[in-house]
Amino acid sequence: MSKATVVIAYILLIAGIATAQPGERPAYALVVHGGAGAISKDMPDSIEANYRAGLNAALDAGEAVLASGGAAEDAVVAAIVVLENDPLFNAGRGAVLNAEGAAELDVSLMRGSDKACGAAAAIRTVKNPITLARAIMERSPHVFFAAEGAERFAEASGLEIVDPEYFVTERRREAWRRREAEDAKGTVGAVALDRDGNLAAGTSTGGTSFKTPGRVGDSPVIGAGTYADNATCAVSSTGHGELFIRNVVAFRIAALMAFANLSLDDAANEVVRKLLAPGDGGVIAVDARGNVATPFNTEGMFRGAAIAGNERTIAIWNP
Amino acid sequence: MSKATVVIAYILLIAGIATAQPGERPAYALVVHGGAGAISKDMPDSIEANYRAGLNAALDAGEAVLASGGAAEDAVVAAIVVLENDPLFNAGRGAVLNAEGAAELDVSLMRGSDKACGAAAAIRTVKNPITLARAIMERSPHVFFAAEGAERFAEASGLEIVDPEYFVTERRREAWRRREAEDAKGTVGAVALDRDGNLAAGTSTGGTSFKTPGRVGDSPVIGAGTYADNATCAVSSTGHGELFIRNVVAFRIAALMAFANLSLDDAANEVVRKLLAPGDGGVIAVDARGNVATPFNTEGMFRGAAIAGNERTIAIWNP
Numbered sequence: 001m002s003k004a005t006v007v008i009a010y011i012l013l014i015a016g017i018a019t020a021q022p023g024e025r026p027a028y029a030l031v032v033h034g035g036a037g038a039i040s041k042d043m044p045d046s047i048e049a050n051y052r053a054g055l056n057a058a059l060d061a062g063e064a065v066l067a068s069g070g071a072a073e074d075a076v077v078a079a080i081v082v083l084e085n086d087p088l089f090n091a092g093r094g095a096v097l098n099a100e101g102a103a104e105l106d107v108s109l110m111r112g113s114d115k116a117c118g119a120a121a122a123i124r125t126v127k128n129p130i131t132l133a134r135a136i137m138e139r140s141p142h143v144f145f146a147a148e149g150a151e152r153f154a155e156a157s158g159l160e161i162v163d164p165e166y167f168v169t170e171r172r173r174e175a176w177r178r179r180e181a182e183d184a185k186g187t188v189g190a191v192a193l194d195r196d197g198n199l200a201a202g203t204s205t206g207g208t209s210f211k212t213p214g215r216v217g218d219s220p221v222i223g224a225g226t227y228a229d230n231a232t233c234a235v236s237s238t239g240h241g242e243l244f245i246r247n248v249v250a251f252r253i254a255a256l257m258a259f260a261n262l263s264l265d266d267a268a269n270e271v272v273r274k275l276l277a278p279g280d281g282g283v284i285a286v287d288a289r290g291n292v293a294t295p296f297n298t299e300g301m302f303r304g305a306a307i308a309g310n311e312r313t314i315a316i317w318n319p
Numbered sequence: 320m321s322k323a324t325v326v327i328a329y330i331l332l333i334a335g336i337a338t339a340q341p342g343e344r345p346a347y348a349l350v351v352h353g354g355a356g357a358i359s360k361d362m363p364d365s366i367e368a369n370y371r372a373g374l375n376a377a378l379d380a381g382e383a384v385l386a387s388g389g390a391a392e393d394a395v396v397a398a399i400v401v402l403e404n405d406p407l408f409n410a411g412r413g414a415v416l417n418a419e420g421a422a423e424l425d426v427s428l429m430r431g432s433d434k435a436c437g438a439a440a441a442i443r444t445v446k447n448p449i450t451l452a453r454a455i456m457e458r459s460p461h462v463f464f465a466a467e468g469a470e471r472f473a474e475a476s477g478l479e480i481v482d483p484e485y486f487v488t489e490r491r492r493e494a495w496r497r498r499e500a501e502d503a504k505g506t507v508g509a510v511a512l513d514r515d516g517n518l519a520a521g522t523s524t525g526g527t528s529f530k531t532p533g534r535v536g537d538s539p540v541i542g543a544g545t546y547a548d549n550a551t552c553a554v555s556s557t558g559h560g561e562l563f564i565r566n567v568v569a570f571r572i573a574a575l576m577a578f579a580n581l582s583l584d585d586a587a588n589e590v591v592r593k594l595l596a597p598g599d600g601g602v603i604a605v606d607a608r609g610n611v612a613t614p615f616n617t618e619g620m621f622r623g624a625a626i627a628g629n630e631r632t633i634a635i636w637n638p
Contacts, residue, residue, distance in 0.1 A: 115565040121440070121535070122465040142534040143561045146441040147466035149533010214468010215461040216440070223542040223567040242462045246434040248542040251567040252574065259578035 026290040027308035028066035029193040032058045032079050033294070034089050034302030035186040036238045036282035041299075041317060050088055052314050055304040058082040059314075062190060063306040072192040072200035072234070073111045073134065080130040080204050083188035087169045089302075090186025092128060094169045095206025097176045098213050103167035103206050106220040109133035112199030112228035112288075117143050119220040120150035122213075124167075127160040130204050135159060144220065167206075175209070182209040186302075187219060189226070189236025191286045199288060201226045201234035201250070207241065217241030223251035230288055232257040233264050238301065239281010247275060253285060268293035345609040346627035347385035348512040351377045351398050352613070353408050353621030354505040355557045355601035360618075360636060369407055371633050374623040377401040378633075381509060382625040391511040391519035391553070392430045392453065399449040399521050402507035406488045408621075409505025411447060413488045414525025416495045417532050422486035422525050425539040428452035431518030431547035431607075436462050438539040439469035441532075443486075446479040449523050454478060463539065486525075494528070501528040505621075506538060508545070508555025510605045518607060520545045520553035520569070526560065536560030542570035549607055551576040552583050557620065558600010566594060572604060587612035 034055055043051075062079030066072070084092025095103040107129035108119035118137030121144075126132045135157040136145060145153055155161055175182055187205035194200075203226045205219040218224035218241040225241070227250035228234035235250040244250075249271055256267035264287040272282055272295040282296025284303060294303050294315075304314040353374055362370075381398030385391070403411025414422040426448035427438035437456030440463075445451045454476040455464060464472055474480055494501055506524035513519075522545045524538040537543035537560040544560070546569035547553035554569040563569075568590055575586035583606040591601055591614040601615025603622060613622050613634075623633040 110565075117565050119535075121463075122468060140531070141561070142531060143564050144440075144535040144540070145531070145533045146535050147468075147533060149441060149466075149531060152533065153531065212459070212461060212464070212468060212472065214464045214466060214471065216463040216465050221463070221540060221542070222564050223540070223570060227567070242460070245462050245541050246429075246436050248546070248567065248570040251542060251570060255571065255574035255578055259574055 026310065028195055029286050029290045029292060029305070029307040030059060030062045030066055030075055030079065030190065031284040031286055031292055031294065031305045032062065032083065032188070032190045032303065033236060033238055033282070033284045034083060034188050036296040036298040036301035038298065039300030039302070039316060048316065051302055051316065054083060054086040054088055055302060055314050057086070058190070059304050059306040059312060062192060066192060066194055069195050072194040072198045073109060075192040075194065076109065076190040076200045076202040077130050077134050079190040080188055080202050081128050084128050084130060084204055087171070089188050090206045091188040091204040093167050094172060095167050096182050096186070096209035097168065097172050098211045100213055101176050102164055102213070104213065105129045105204070105206055106217055107133045107204045108220045108222055108226040109137055109202040110200065110222060110226050110228040111137065112230040112234055115229055117222050119144045119222060120146070121216040121220040122147045123150045124164045125151045125161050126154040127162045127166065130202055131159055133202065143222070187238040189238060189284060191234040191236050191284050193286050193288065193290050197230070197288055199228045199230050199234035199286065201228040201236045203236045218244035218249070221245055223248045225250060227251045227254055229254055233285050233287040235283050235285040237281065237283045239298065243276065243280050247271070249283065253283065257287070264291045265293045268295050272297055345629065347514055348605050348609045348611060348624070348626040349378060349381045349385055349394055349398065349509065350603040350605055350611055350613065350624045351381065351402065351507070351509045351622065352555060352557055352601070352603045353402060353507050355615040355617040355620035357617065358619030358621070358635060367635065370621055370635065373402060373405040373407055374621060374633050377509070378623050378625040378631060381511060385511060385513055388514050391513040391517045392428060394511040394513065395428065395509040395519045395521040396449050396453050398509040399507055399523050400447050403447050403449060403523055408507050409525045410507040410523040412486050413491060414486050415501050415505070415528035416487065416491050417526070417530045419532055420495050421483055421532070423532065424448045424523070424525055425536055426452045426523045427539045427541055427545040428456055428521040429519065429541060429545050429547040430456065431549040431553055434548055436541050438463045438541060439465070440535040440539040441466045442469045443483045444470050444480050445473040446481045446485065449521055450478055452521065462541070506557040508557060508603060510553040510555050510603050512605050512607065512609050516549070516607055518547045518549050518553035518605065520547040520555045522555045537563035537568070540564055542567050544569060546570045546573055548573055552604050552606040554602050554604040556600065556602045558617065562595065562599050566590070568602065572602065576606070583610045584612045587614050591616055
């Protein structure tokens with residue numbers, strides 16, 4: 001490596017962004033996020049370490065799938081299950097509570113090879129919502145289910161059903177009792193490129209705290225919260241869901257690549273830094289060449305990337 | 320008018336498509352649809368007349384708003400309310416029934432001036448779902464509600480609530496008893512351009528007959544079933560909802576205009592005739608210059624247009 005290359009590689013390492021060289025497609029790539037928002041840099045070291053450990057565990061689970069030749073959607077599901085089970089993140093157990101003090105979860109999954117997808121909104125009893133998204137994608141002629149109907153489909157599919165109280169942690173209950181509106185940060189998502197060159201994306205969330213029951217955010221909306229198409233990219237969004245719905249954020253990035261010939265990085269930045277406003281949120285994205293983009297316009301975004309042949313990166317703030 | 324112009328005008332009239340001349344923006348434009356699908360040309364004249372009368376009444380209601388200087392979204396709501404109340408169409412009263420014999424309704428509305436929107440899925444008790452979409456758009460910080468939460472928002476907003484049996488007509492009950500799967504045709508929608516140059520789009524449906532309870536189609540999905548942005552166009556979709564979700568049909572048309580510089584007609588045809596397959600469905604669309612496109616790849620699509628300065632058109636099949 002030339003000195004300049006070393007310097008550039010070091011800058012990229014510092015930036016927490018692993019970027020494939022043009023033309024060199026990595027064998028696989030996995031990016032996860034744990035939400036974007038007003039994440040204070042004054043966070044205690046012990047809490048920051050827990051977030052980093054959670055992201056790392058999700059990358060471990062997803063990378064194990066990809067390294068052994070598994071499918072992108074299986075890696076996305078494996079990574080998101082870890083984040084759903086981790087009470088730190090606003091998805092699955094530890095989700096924020098709605099106006100009635102209950103967790104109501106939104107989720108979606110999409111596969112880039114055939115644009116198959118599965119999504120569910122306002123669910124209260126399915127232990128791992130991302131597994132419901134996969135069951136809908138694989139076993140139903142439909143792609144999107146709401147509320148009770150989604151839960152009944154989960155039961156019929158043999159997924160693990162839990163009491164709604166399972167999702168409620170003491171920390172979230174306490175915040176709810178104190179009427180502390182929590183930042184929407186903590187939505188989780190993953191995007192992956194597998195050894196076969198296929199893409200997938202998934203997103204799972206508890207939405208916004210104190211939301212009106214039945215409110216659906218962008219996470220289960222294909223095109224807004226999640227999108228994947230081998231021809232362009234896989235995207236998972238996190239942020240102010242209403243704005244992501246009306247701007248069709250995830251598909252807009254794919255459309256800028258397909259119709260305006262932008263690179264993944266330019267397309268993702270065009271949407272997150274130019275169309276959206278500071279504080280709105282961020283996305284993680286990967287294209288079929290293994291290029292990765294993780295722009296956000298908030299204070300921070302919990303994120304991590306495991307790209308074959310590159311050092312693993314975990315980051316929260318901008319450098 | 321030259322003889323050639325007369326001939327062209329006559330062909331356009333026959334085709335049931337009213338097209339503004341380049342540069343001449345009509346004062347307003349309204350297009351409605353009553354669904355695309357396998358609509359047999361052998362339909363009895365009396366039934367065909369009823370469909371035409373329904374579309375005509377919807378155009379009357381919407382055009383009255385536009386002619387008097389009202390807003391595009393008010394015209395869209397006025398037109399769709401008429402179609403929801405007409406038992407012939409698969410929206411509101413007369414919706415098809417799900418696997419349990421109940422009507423479950425999906426709806427959305429979007430305004431092009433600020434991309435504000437409102438949507439609801441799997442509702443069973445709101446007499447005119449499109450009025451719920453408007454209430455969500457105007458009065459909630461959220462844009463999308465599912466099932467019971469949506470119904471509670473409707474009640475709190477003072478909308479008319481009905482017994483779920485209100486929606487069930489004898490004709491639909493009989494079809495359900497006989498296990499006759501009905502074509503998804505009959506979804507309704509409207510797009511409008513008002514005197515101020517603002518666009519709006521809305522879509523309302525009972526979805527597919529014998530659907531699994533909780534199934535959500537494309538109609539309430541902003542970007543798939545409905546999209547409106549003054550910078551490009553307003554679109555309402557009808558057809559195989561799952562395909563419209565995964566292809567983000569409504570926004571894709573807008574994106575082809577914005578990012579690939581296609582005309583409305585070319586963008587709509589690119590999606591409906593090239594990306595989608597025969598039998599999938601159709602769209603109605605209007606742009607900010609008053610150009611209208613109504614492509615479909617099914618046997619027929621119930622549709623009508625009222626464009627200032629043009630003869631009103633109602634059509635079902637291709638000429």
